[in-house]
Amino acid sequence: MQPIGVYVHFPWCLKKCPYCDFVSFAKERDGIEHERYADAILAELERRAGVFEGRTLATVFFGGGTPSLWAPRALGRVLAGIRAAAGRAVEDVEVTVECNPSSLDEDRARALVDVGVNRLSVGVQGLEPERLRFLGRLHDAEGGLDAVRAALRAGVPRVSADLIYGVAVPAPEAGPRYLAGGPTQEQSPSEAAAEARRVAETGVTHVSAYSLTIEPGTQFGELSRRGRLPIADEDHVAETFFAIEEALGRAGLSHYEVSNYAREGHEARHNLGYWRGHDYVGLGCAAFGTVSGEGAGVRAGFALRYRNVIDPARYMRAALAGEAEVESEEPLDPETRLRERIMLGLRLRGGFDLERSAAEVGTEAWTPSRRRAAERLAELGKLTIEGGTIRVPRNAWVLADGIAAELF
Protein backbone atom coordinates (compact mmCIF):
# COMPACT_ATOMS: atom_id res chain seq x y z
CA MET A 1 0.00 0.00 0.00
CA GLN A 2 1.21 3.50 -0.78
CA PRO A 3 2.12 5.68 2.20
CA ILE A 4 0.16 8.85 2.92
CA GLY A 5 0.86 11.70 5.36
CA VAL A 6 -1.49 14.10 7.12
CA TYR A 7 -0.71 17.77 7.73
CA VAL A 8 -2.83 19.66 10.28
CA HIS A 9 -2.53 23.45 10.31
CA PHE A 10 -2.91 25.38 13.58
CA PRO A 11 -3.14 29.07 12.64
CA TRP A 12 -2.35 30.98 15.85
CA CYS A 13 0.83 32.28 17.49
CA LEU A 14 1.35 34.47 20.53
CA LYS A 15 2.94 37.09 18.27
CA LYS A 16 3.63 37.46 14.54
CA CYS A 17 7.35 37.33 13.69
CA PRO A 18 8.46 40.00 11.18
CA TYR A 19 9.97 37.51 8.70
CA CYS A 20 7.12 34.97 8.75
CA ASP A 21 5.01 34.28 5.67
CA PHE A 22 3.15 31.30 7.12
CA VAL A 23 -0.56 31.71 7.74
CA SER A 24 -0.57 32.63 11.41
CA PHE A 25 -2.52 35.14 13.48
CA ALA A 26 -1.47 36.63 16.81
CA LYS A 27 -3.72 35.54 19.67
CA GLU A 28 -3.50 34.91 23.41
CA ARG A 29 -3.84 31.26 24.36
CA ASP A 30 -7.08 31.95 26.26
CA GLY A 31 -8.67 33.58 23.21
CA ILE A 32 -8.22 30.49 21.00
CA GLU A 33 -11.23 28.24 20.39
CA HIS A 34 -9.28 25.06 21.12
CA GLU A 35 -12.14 22.55 21.11
CA ARG A 36 -14.18 24.19 18.33
CA TYR A 37 -11.16 24.20 16.02
CA ALA A 38 -10.63 20.49 16.77
CA ASP A 39 -14.33 19.83 16.03
CA ALA A 40 -14.01 21.63 12.68
CA ILE A 41 -10.97 19.56 11.71
CA LEU A 42 -12.70 16.33 12.68
CA ALA A 43 -15.66 17.36 10.50
CA GLU A 44 -13.31 17.99 7.57
CA LEU A 45 -11.58 14.68 8.22
CA GLU A 46 -14.88 12.84 8.00
CA ARG A 47 -15.50 14.40 4.59
CA ARG A 48 -12.03 13.39 3.36
CA ALA A 49 -11.84 9.93 4.98
CA GLY A 50 -12.08 8.20 1.56
CA VAL A 51 -8.50 9.20 0.66
CA PHE A 52 -7.13 6.72 3.20
CA GLU A 53 -8.63 3.85 1.23
CA GLY A 54 -5.81 1.47 0.27
CA ARG A 55 -3.17 3.72 1.87
CA THR A 56 -0.88 3.33 4.86
CA LEU A 57 -0.84 6.28 7.22
CA ALA A 58 2.88 7.04 7.59
CA THR A 59 3.08 10.42 9.32
CA VAL A 60 1.02 13.15 10.97
CA PHE A 61 2.44 16.65 11.25
CA PHE A 62 0.87 19.44 13.32
CA GLY A 63 2.32 22.66 11.90
CA GLY A 64 1.46 26.30 12.06
CA GLY A 65 1.36 28.76 13.54
CA THR A 66 2.27 27.39 16.93
CA PRO A 67 0.48 24.10 17.59
CA SER A 68 2.21 23.80 20.99
CA LEU A 69 -0.32 26.48 22.04
CA TRP A 70 -3.18 24.09 21.32
CA ALA A 71 -4.68 22.36 24.35
CA PRO A 72 -3.14 18.85 24.22
CA ARG A 73 -6.57 17.32 24.84
CA ALA A 74 -7.97 18.98 21.70
CA LEU A 75 -4.91 18.07 19.64
CA GLY A 76 -5.20 14.50 20.96
CA ARG A 77 -8.83 14.29 19.83
CA VAL A 78 -7.77 15.24 16.30
CA LEU A 79 -4.94 12.70 16.36
CA ALA A 80 -7.30 9.96 17.57
CA GLY A 81 -9.73 10.88 14.77
CA ILE A 82 -6.97 10.61 12.15
CA ARG A 83 -5.90 7.24 13.56
CA ALA A 84 -9.49 5.97 13.42
CA ALA A 85 -10.00 7.26 9.86
CA ALA A 86 -6.79 5.62 8.68
CA GLY A 87 -7.42 2.44 10.64
CA ARG A 88 -3.83 1.96 11.73
CA ALA A 89 -2.27 2.02 15.22
CA VAL A 90 -0.74 5.43 15.89
CA GLU A 91 2.37 3.91 17.53
CA ASP A 92 3.64 2.98 14.05
CA VAL A 93 3.26 6.50 12.77
CA GLU A 94 5.60 9.47 13.16
CA VAL A 95 3.56 12.21 14.88
CA THR A 96 5.25 15.62 15.00
CA VAL A 97 4.17 18.84 16.71
CA GLU A 98 5.89 22.15 15.96
CA CYS A 99 6.62 24.01 19.19
CA ASN A 100 7.84 27.40 20.25
CA PRO A 101 9.99 27.65 23.38
CA SER A 102 7.52 30.19 24.82
CA SER A 103 4.77 27.55 24.84
CA LEU A 104 6.69 24.39 25.67
CA ASP A 105 7.71 23.10 29.08
CA GLU A 106 8.16 19.61 30.47
CA ASP A 107 4.51 19.22 31.51
CA ARG A 108 3.24 20.20 28.09
CA ALA A 109 5.73 17.91 26.36
CA ARG A 110 4.58 15.05 28.59
CA ALA A 111 0.92 15.84 27.88
CA LEU A 112 1.66 15.67 24.16
CA VAL A 113 3.41 12.31 24.56
CA ASP A 114 0.38 11.07 26.52
CA VAL A 115 -1.94 11.78 23.57
CA GLY A 116 0.34 9.94 21.11
CA VAL A 117 2.88 12.52 19.90
CA ASN A 118 6.37 11.07 19.39
CA ARG A 119 8.32 13.91 17.80
CA LEU A 120 8.65 17.61 18.67
CA SER A 121 10.20 20.24 16.44
CA VAL A 122 11.29 23.20 18.56
CA GLY A 123 11.82 26.68 17.06
CA VAL A 124 15.07 27.55 18.84
CA GLN A 125 16.20 29.72 15.88
CA GLY A 126 19.31 31.10 17.58
CA LEU A 127 21.23 31.59 20.80
CA GLU A 128 22.21 35.26 20.49
CA PRO A 129 19.95 37.77 22.28
CA GLU A 130 20.23 40.53 19.59
CA ARG A 131 19.40 38.14 16.77
CA LEU A 132 16.43 36.64 18.61
CA ARG A 133 15.12 40.13 19.37
CA PHE A 134 15.61 41.23 15.76
CA LEU A 135 13.70 38.14 14.58
CA GLY A 136 10.87 39.10 16.92
CA ARG A 137 11.12 35.93 18.97
CA LEU A 138 9.54 35.86 22.42
CA HIS A 139 12.14 33.58 24.01
CA ASP A 140 15.74 34.27 24.98
CA ALA A 141 18.78 32.11 24.27
CA GLU A 142 18.43 29.95 27.38
CA GLY A 143 14.68 29.62 26.74
CA GLY A 144 15.35 27.82 23.45
CA LEU A 145 17.76 25.34 25.01
CA ASP A 146 15.51 24.87 28.06
CA ALA A 147 12.57 23.93 25.82
CA VAL A 148 14.66 21.32 24.00
CA ARG A 149 15.93 19.87 27.28
CA ALA A 150 12.38 19.81 28.69
CA ALA A 151 11.18 17.83 25.67
CA LEU A 152 14.01 15.32 26.09
CA ARG A 153 13.39 15.00 29.85
CA ALA A 154 9.70 14.38 29.17
CA GLY A 155 10.70 11.31 27.17
CA VAL A 156 9.84 12.56 23.68
CA PRO A 157 11.66 9.98 21.53
CA ARG A 158 12.58 12.34 18.69
CA VAL A 159 13.35 16.02 19.23
CA SER A 160 14.34 18.43 16.48
CA ALA A 161 15.60 22.01 16.81
CA ASP A 162 15.25 24.71 14.14
CA LEU A 163 18.01 27.26 13.59
CA ILE A 164 18.06 30.35 11.37
CA TYR A 165 21.39 31.62 10.05
CA GLY A 166 22.35 34.30 7.52
CA VAL A 167 20.80 37.06 9.63
CA ALA A 168 22.33 40.54 9.54
CA VAL A 169 21.31 42.70 12.49
CA PRO A 170 21.66 46.51 12.44
CA ALA A 171 24.66 47.51 14.57
CA PRO A 172 23.88 49.80 17.55
CA GLU A 173 25.61 52.75 15.82
CA ALA A 174 23.07 52.45 12.92
CA GLY A 175 20.52 54.04 15.24
CA PRO A 176 16.82 53.20 15.35
CA ARG A 177 16.17 53.72 11.60
CA TYR A 178 18.51 51.47 9.63
CA LEU A 179 19.38 52.57 6.06
CA ALA A 180 20.79 50.27 3.34
CA GLY A 181 24.59 50.10 3.56
CA GLY A 182 24.58 51.04 7.24
CA PRO A 183 26.67 49.18 9.82
CA THR A 184 25.51 45.64 10.64
CA GLN A 185 26.45 42.82 12.96
CA GLU A 186 26.69 39.40 11.37
CA GLN A 187 27.38 36.12 13.05
CA SER A 188 30.67 34.67 11.79
CA PRO A 189 30.65 31.12 10.34
CA SER A 190 32.60 29.90 13.38
CA GLU A 191 30.08 31.50 15.75
CA ALA A 192 27.24 29.86 13.82
CA ALA A 193 29.07 26.53 14.06
CA ALA A 194 29.53 26.98 17.82
CA GLU A 195 25.82 27.69 18.18
CA ALA A 196 24.89 24.57 16.20
CA ARG A 197 27.27 22.57 18.38
CA ARG A 198 25.62 23.82 21.58
CA VAL A 199 22.22 22.83 20.24
CA ALA A 200 23.52 19.38 19.23
CA GLU A 201 25.01 18.88 22.70
CA THR A 202 21.54 18.93 24.24
CA GLY A 203 20.98 15.49 22.70
CA VAL A 204 18.54 16.51 19.95
CA THR A 205 18.05 13.85 17.31
CA HIS A 206 17.53 16.26 14.41
CA VAL A 207 18.41 19.84 13.44
CA SER A 208 16.92 21.99 10.67
CA ALA A 209 19.14 24.96 9.76
CA TYR A 210 17.68 27.47 7.32
CA SER A 211 19.17 30.68 6.01
CA LEU A 212 16.84 33.63 6.46
CA THR A 213 14.78 34.37 3.36
CA ILE A 214 13.00 37.67 2.92
CA GLU A 215 9.46 37.09 1.69
CA PRO A 216 7.23 39.73 0.12
CA GLY A 217 4.20 40.61 2.20
CA THR A 218 6.07 40.25 5.50
CA GLN A 219 7.29 43.07 7.72
CA PHE A 220 10.89 42.27 6.69
CA GLY A 221 9.81 42.16 3.04
CA GLU A 222 8.40 45.67 3.34
CA LEU A 223 11.52 46.97 5.14
CA SER A 224 13.69 45.40 2.44
CA ARG A 225 11.61 47.03 -0.31
CA ARG A 226 12.25 50.40 1.33
CA GLY A 227 15.99 49.70 1.72
CA ARG A 228 15.72 49.52 5.49
CA LEU A 229 16.63 45.90 6.12
CA PRO A 230 20.22 44.71 6.49
CA ILE A 231 20.94 41.78 4.18
CA ALA A 232 23.61 39.19 5.00
CA ASP A 233 26.52 38.83 2.60
CA GLU A 234 25.92 35.89 0.19
CA ASP A 235 29.46 34.46 0.41
CA HIS A 236 29.27 34.70 4.16
CA VAL A 237 25.98 32.75 4.14
CA ALA A 238 27.51 30.01 1.95
CA GLU A 239 30.53 29.73 4.32
CA THR A 240 28.15 29.46 7.25
CA PHE A 241 26.27 26.63 5.51
CA PHE A 242 29.48 24.55 5.38
CA ALA A 243 30.59 25.56 8.90
CA ILE A 244 27.28 24.34 10.34
CA GLU A 245 27.51 21.15 8.30
CA GLU A 246 30.94 20.42 9.71
CA ALA A 247 29.93 21.17 13.31
CA LEU A 248 26.82 19.03 13.17
CA GLY A 249 28.63 16.24 11.33
CA ARG A 250 31.20 16.07 14.13
CA ALA A 251 28.33 15.92 16.63
CA GLY A 252 26.92 12.84 14.87
CA LEU A 253 24.17 14.52 12.87
CA SER A 254 24.34 13.59 9.23
CA HIS A 255 23.44 16.12 6.51
CA TYR A 256 20.67 14.34 4.60
CA GLU A 257 18.80 17.26 2.99
CA VAL A 258 19.99 20.76 2.07
CA SER A 259 18.68 22.21 5.35
CA ASN A 260 18.33 19.11 7.53
CA TYR A 261 20.57 16.96 9.72
CA ALA A 262 19.75 13.83 11.70
CA ARG A 263 21.18 11.12 13.86
CA GLU A 264 20.89 7.76 12.15
CA GLY A 265 17.26 6.71 11.78
CA HIS A 266 15.92 10.08 12.97
CA GLU A 267 15.33 11.75 9.61
CA ALA A 268 12.02 13.64 9.46
CA ARG A 269 9.79 11.04 7.83
CA HIS A 270 6.97 13.50 7.15
CA ASN A 271 9.25 15.84 5.21
CA LEU A 272 10.84 12.89 3.42
CA GLY A 273 7.32 12.16 2.19
CA TYR A 274 7.09 15.67 0.69
CA TRP A 275 10.55 15.43 -0.85
CA ARG A 276 9.72 12.05 -2.39
CA GLY A 277 6.40 13.23 -3.80
CA HIS A 278 4.10 11.17 -1.58
CA ASP A 279 0.47 12.21 -1.17
CA TYR A 280 -0.59 14.13 1.92
CA VAL A 281 -3.97 15.21 3.23
CA GLY A 282 -4.09 18.79 4.50
CA LEU A 283 -6.55 19.57 7.30
CA GLY A 284 -7.39 22.89 8.94
CA CYS A 285 -7.56 26.45 7.71
CA ALA A 286 -5.02 27.40 5.02
CA ALA A 287 -3.77 23.80 4.79
CA PHE A 288 -2.54 22.51 1.43
CA GLY A 289 -3.12 18.90 0.44
CA THR A 290 -2.04 16.83 -2.56
CA VAL A 291 -3.88 13.60 -3.26
CA SER A 292 -3.97 11.22 -6.20
CA GLY A 293 -5.61 7.93 -7.08
CA GLU A 294 -9.24 6.93 -7.27
CA GLY A 295 -10.44 8.82 -4.17
CA ALA A 296 -9.02 12.13 -5.46
CA GLY A 297 -11.41 12.42 -8.41
CA VAL A 298 -8.65 13.09 -10.97
CA ARG A 299 -7.44 11.17 -14.03
CA ALA A 300 -4.75 8.48 -13.76
CA GLY A 301 -1.31 10.05 -13.35
CA PHE A 302 -2.81 13.35 -12.19
CA ALA A 303 -2.96 14.63 -8.60
CA LEU A 304 -5.22 17.19 -6.98
CA ARG A 305 -3.63 20.07 -5.07
CA TYR A 306 -6.10 21.92 -2.86
CA ARG A 307 -5.96 24.69 -0.34
CA ASN A 308 -8.43 25.31 2.47
CA VAL A 309 -9.87 28.73 3.24
CA ILE A 310 -7.36 30.92 5.03
CA ASP A 311 -9.54 32.73 7.55
CA PRO A 312 -9.92 30.56 10.70
CA ALA A 313 -13.46 31.77 11.50
CA ARG A 314 -14.68 31.12 7.95
CA TYR A 315 -12.97 27.74 7.94
CA MET A 316 -14.63 26.67 11.19
CA ARG A 317 -18.08 27.89 10.08
CA ALA A 318 -17.85 26.02 6.77
CA ALA A 319 -16.43 22.80 8.19
CA LEU A 320 -18.94 22.64 11.05
CA ALA A 321 -21.85 23.33 8.69
CA GLY A 322 -20.73 20.40 6.52
CA GLU A 323 -19.82 22.71 3.63
CA ALA A 324 -16.67 22.45 1.52
CA GLU A 325 -13.90 24.40 3.25
CA VAL A 326 -11.72 24.55 0.13
CA GLU A 327 -10.52 27.86 -1.29
CA SER A 328 -8.81 26.56 -4.44
CA GLU A 329 -8.17 23.32 -6.30
CA GLU A 330 -5.71 22.61 -9.07
CA PRO A 331 -5.17 19.37 -10.98
CA LEU A 332 -1.45 18.61 -11.41
CA ASP A 333 -0.58 16.84 -14.66
CA PRO A 334 2.14 14.16 -14.75
CA GLU A 335 4.84 16.52 -16.08
CA THR A 336 4.13 19.09 -13.33
CA ARG A 337 4.29 16.33 -10.71
CA LEU A 338 7.63 15.15 -12.08
CA ARG A 339 9.04 18.71 -12.00
CA GLU A 340 8.03 19.02 -8.36
CA ARG A 341 9.79 15.75 -7.61
CA ILE A 342 12.94 17.00 -9.37
CA MET A 343 12.82 20.25 -7.37
CA LEU A 344 12.39 18.46 -4.05
CA GLY A 345 14.26 15.21 -4.74
CA LEU A 346 17.48 17.04 -5.62
CA ARG A 347 17.49 18.55 -2.13
CA LEU A 348 18.20 15.08 -0.73
CA ARG A 349 21.80 13.92 -0.29
CA GLY A 350 21.07 10.72 -2.20
CA GLY A 351 19.08 12.54 -4.89
CA PHE A 352 16.20 10.56 -6.31
CA ASP A 353 15.30 8.00 -8.94
CA LEU A 354 14.10 10.12 -11.85
CA GLU A 355 13.18 7.15 -14.03
CA ARG A 356 11.11 5.46 -11.34
CA SER A 357 9.35 8.71 -10.45
CA ALA A 358 8.53 9.35 -14.10
CA ALA A 359 7.14 5.82 -14.43
CA GLU A 360 5.03 6.30 -11.28
CA VAL A 361 3.33 9.42 -12.61
CA GLY A 362 3.23 8.16 -16.21
CA THR A 363 5.48 10.56 -18.10
CA GLU A 364 8.85 10.58 -19.84
CA ALA A 365 11.96 10.88 -17.66
CA TRP A 366 14.50 11.86 -20.27
CA THR A 367 12.99 14.35 -22.68
CA PRO A 368 15.70 15.43 -25.16
CA SER A 369 16.05 18.87 -23.52
CA ARG A 370 16.27 17.38 -20.00
CA ARG A 371 18.90 14.89 -21.17
CA ARG A 372 20.97 17.71 -22.71
CA ALA A 373 20.66 19.86 -19.56
CA ALA A 374 21.60 16.93 -17.29
CA GLU A 375 24.68 16.11 -19.35
CA ARG A 376 25.78 19.74 -19.36
CA LEU A 377 25.34 19.95 -15.57
CA ALA A 378 27.23 16.68 -15.12
CA GLU A 379 30.17 18.06 -17.14
CA LEU A 380 30.21 21.10 -14.86
CA GLY A 381 30.27 18.85 -11.78
CA LYS A 382 26.85 20.05 -10.65
CA LEU A 383 24.96 16.79 -11.17
CA THR A 384 25.72 13.10 -10.80
CA ILE A 385 23.81 10.62 -12.98
CA GLU A 386 23.88 6.97 -11.87
CA GLY A 387 21.49 4.86 -13.92
CA GLY A 388 18.08 6.47 -13.41
CA THR A 389 19.14 8.31 -10.24
CA ILE A 390 20.27 11.93 -10.26
CA ARG A 391 21.76 13.91 -7.39
CA VAL A 392 23.56 17.16 -6.71
CA PRO A 393 27.10 16.66 -5.32
CA ARG A 394 27.80 18.17 -1.92
CA ASN A 395 29.89 21.10 -3.17
CA ALA A 396 27.02 22.27 -5.41
CA TRP A 397 24.26 21.60 -2.88
CA VAL A 398 23.69 25.26 -2.06
CA LEU A 399 22.77 25.66 -5.76
CA ALA A 400 20.26 22.77 -5.73
CA ASP A 401 17.17 24.87 -6.51
CA GLY A 402 18.76 26.51 -9.56
CA ILE A 403 20.12 23.17 -10.80
CA ALA A 404 16.67 21.59 -10.50
CA ALA A 405 15.14 24.45 -12.50
CA GLU A 406 17.54 23.71 -15.37
CA LEU A 407 16.09 20.21 -15.58
CA PHE A 408 12.53 21.41 -16.12
Ligand code: SF4
Ligand atom coordinates in the same frame (compact mmCIF):
# COMPACT_ATOMS: atom_id res chain seq x y z
S1 SF4 B 1 6.19 31.61 15.65
FE1 SF4 B 1 6.58 30.64 13.65
S2 SF4 B 1 4.59 30.56 12.62
FE2 SF4 B 1 4.40 31.98 14.37
S3 SF4 B 1 4.75 33.98 13.47
FE3 SF4 B 1 6.73 33.26 14.26
S4 SF4 B 1 7.70 32.21 12.51
FE4 SF4 B 1 5.53 32.47 12.02
